[in-house]
Amino acid sequence: MRLDYLTIFPEFFDVLGISLLGKAVDNGIVDIHAHDLRTWTHDRHRTVDDTPCGGGAGMVMKPDPWGEAFDDLLGADPDPSVHVVIPTPSGTPFRQDDAAQLSHADRIVFCCGRYEGIDHRVIDYASEHWSVHELSLGDYVLNGGEVAALAMTEAIVRLVPGVLGNPESLSEESYSQDQEGLLEYPVYTRPASWRGWDVPEVLMSGHHGHIAQWRREQSRELTRRRRPDLLTDE
Numbered sequence: 001m002r003l004d005y006l007t008i009f010p011e012f013f014d015v016l017g018i019s020l021l022g023k024a025v026d027n028g029i030v031d032i033h034a035h036d037l038r039t040w041t042h043d044r045h046r047t048v049d050d051t052p053c054g055g056g057a058g059m060v061m062k063p064d065p066w067g068e069a070f071d072d073l074l075g076a077d078p079d080p081s082v083h084v085v086i087p088t089p090s091g092t093p094f095r096q097d098d099a100a101q102l103s104h105a106d107r108i109v110f111c112c113g114r115y116e117g118i119d120h121r122v123i124d125y126a127s128e129h130w131s132v133h134e135l136s137l138g139d140y141v142l143n144g145g146e147v148a149a150l151a152m153t154e155a156i157v158r159l160v161p162g163v164l165g166n167p168e169s170l171s172e173e174s175y176s177q178d179q180e181g182l183l184e185y186p187v188y189t190r191p192a193s194w195r196g197w198d199v200p201e202v203l204m205s206g207h208h209g210h211i212a213q214w215r216r217e218q219s220r221e222l223t224r225r226r227r228p229d230l231l232t233d234e
């Protein structure tokens with residue numbers, strides 16, 4: 001899987017060389033390239049923004065640098081197997097299903113906007129060439145797309161076979177299908193008693209059936225309390 005990041009802050013993505021994703025890069029499962037969008041500017045000030053047509057506060061990112069970056073990175077031939085992810089507050093909510101689908105992609109280009117966003121024609125142009133995903137990380141406004149791109153990258157890449165050391169843990173996670181889309185149960189480790197708090201007896205019983213039942217009950221109770229929207233059968 002090749003991941004490209006178009007951004008005016010390419011150093012934001014140096015962090016991807018650390019830990020889990022770092023290992024995936026080292027063993028060639030993932031190939032990461034961060035690009036400074038100003039590479040594709042030609043004026044002395046390397047300008048990437050301009051005033052918004054129609055007025056309004058702030059600045060908007062000019063289309064030209066993005067178009068030239070697409071030309072260099074992707075060429076002009078349409079290829080639906082290339083996924084262009086554009087983090088935006090107005091996107092569809094990024095969810096585990098999106099991470100699962102994108103984890104099968106061979107190529108993903110993250111377009112990280114800043115200012116008040118990217119000239120919409122960049123999205124229109126990209127949409128007629130590649131598979132474009134306008135995705136929101138959540139219902140809050142960030143200053144740009146980089147933090148969202150990092151979060152989405154981690155959610156996507158950890159699902160790629162060979163990246164995680166213990167793939168069986170994937171099936172027991174919140175939002176995963178195997179967990180029936182419920183929140184995950186509380187976890188414990190040693191010592192059995194810590195500052196007056198004990199590990200639940202059942203987890204020390206060694207009775208796998210009882211433990212599984214307790215975990216299912218914990219998941220349902222936690223989901224009922226915190227995320228009733230995830231419960232389907234009520």
Ligand SMILES: Nc1cc(-c2ccc3ccn(Cc4ccc(CN5CCCC5)cc4)c3c2)n[nH]1
Nearest residue numbers: 087088089113114137138140141142143144145
């Ligand atoms: N889930 C999530 C994603 C983001 C996100 C992603 C990319 C960019 C690029 C620039 N910004 C800052 C930013 C500030 C204000 C507005 C709202 N303005 C109102 C009128 C025109 C626009 C939009 C955009 C981003 C934010 N934030 N949250």
